[in-house]
Amino acid sequence: MTHNCIHWFRKGLRLHDNPALVSALRDCKDLYPVFVLDPHLYNSDHMGINRWRFLVGCLHDLDCSLRKLKSRLFVLRGHPEDVFPELFKKWDVTKLTYEYDTEPYSLSRDGKVTELAERHGVEVVYKISHTLYDMDRVIEENNGKAPLTYNRMQAILKSLGPPKKPVPAPTLEDMNEIKTPYTENHEEEYGIPPLGELCEDTAAPGEEKFPGGEEEALRRLDEHMKRTAWVCKFEKPQTSPNSLSPSTTVLSPYVTFGCLSARTFWWRLAGGYQGNKHSSPPVSLHGQLLWREFYYAASVGIPNFNKMVGNPVCTQVDWDSNPELLAAWREARTGFPFIDAIMTQLRQEGWIHHLARHAVACFLTRGDLWINWEEGQKVFEKLLLDGDWALNAGNWLWLSASAFFHQFFRVYSPVAFGKKTDKNGDYINVQQAAGCIVGKDYPQPIVKHEEIHKKNIQRMKLAYAKRSSDAAVSPNKKQGWTTDTATGTAAPPPAATSLMSGQRPGRVQPLTLTSLNSNTALL
């Protein structure tokens, strides 16, 4: 049986380690590589100019690589549930392949598309290759709950064994029996739209420091892997948030869009470690990839993960709503040079160091401005090239001391923290020169840090006191379980409910007896 097959690119914008694509090529006659500009994801709320530019770079690189396989990329606009039925008919499609994606929107979208595919007699195949591990397996192994500490996560992953090896990219030989039917009008019909057509932002973007695409990703990976000693010695907390050139790899945007496979990255690192003394998780480069797994598992296992209300692991805090302070933070005019320099770099380059993210996130939330971390999350999502749904939410939960991290009395100083690694303020000078907002009219600090951060620690203390008293009244609540006040029966958290009804599109995944028994709330 040979198929007319669509491979649907969403994340996973690469040919290497793409098992779903390999599955498509195995029994394929006509191949249609497709990317859909879904307005739910690709709109001005989610996409700043730098993200748009990165995505366009990825798509051009993908099309270029596909041409080398005598194929092409087909770019379409619209909601996937509208686009695919038309394509199924138009191209007489019999098989659809894609990479599994655990984001809530993706799961519901893929569920709908799978249903439509089945209605059109189209076989659907998906593969896990965005993460090192199968997140549902991780949660199953931890008795149906997401691990809440890195140590616990490590123990679970150890029991699952090392990640799978990446699969090779398709070659011309693999394409011998396969063709992609495209016409002379391909550019007009299915070409990649120019940046100006996609992005409302009229301001000219800055220098493109991190061009998108798989080729660039693999080139950068090679460059870093040449420095074996640096790779082996890498300890994240020792890297600098305000060095003039990045003190880390900046491979995260490439992993986010799937230009670089996390498994390829993992096994290249393993090769570099081989026979050498090297650092270990959580601070090593392997450790960084495991943090990603940690947050992905949390995002799958915890309901309302990117929100405060309805998120069972999130401390409920009476954050202020203050649009003026929020705008000052977002637009790099807080009057704290270190904070404003970081926000300037974020807006200009789309990337800032992890510890710089800590500094500005702490400042926005529990440190100074007392603004809900969800507001910061939105800003980061739009501006960061590596704005990843699970990692962004997880890190904001962490930094605001809402979940995972609870030592809220450890507060970053918006002045002192930067001075540790940049005594002369060189980073601030560079960003002031580059920034369009920070400049001659440098404002006064919008808050008095010394006073307000102590007051805020007390406010956090109150929020935590409320948190533990709530947990004492209703121990089930802490686990995300709700108790029906009328009957007194406990109901599972939404995540477990959706698992029962089959969270993966096209597959029913029953809640196991083990996971039920191990939840003490039921017993």
Place this chain on the structure above:
DNA sequence: TAGCTGGTTGGGCAA
């Protein structure tokens, strides 16, 4: 079970 330990990355001061 209750107590203990560790937690990728704080600041500020003393020695």
Place this chain on the structure above:
DNA sequence: ATTGCCCAACCAGCT
């Protein structure tokens, strides 16, 4: 320059 302690005292997971 680096280390160690205090500040006040959190949670999750382990024993």
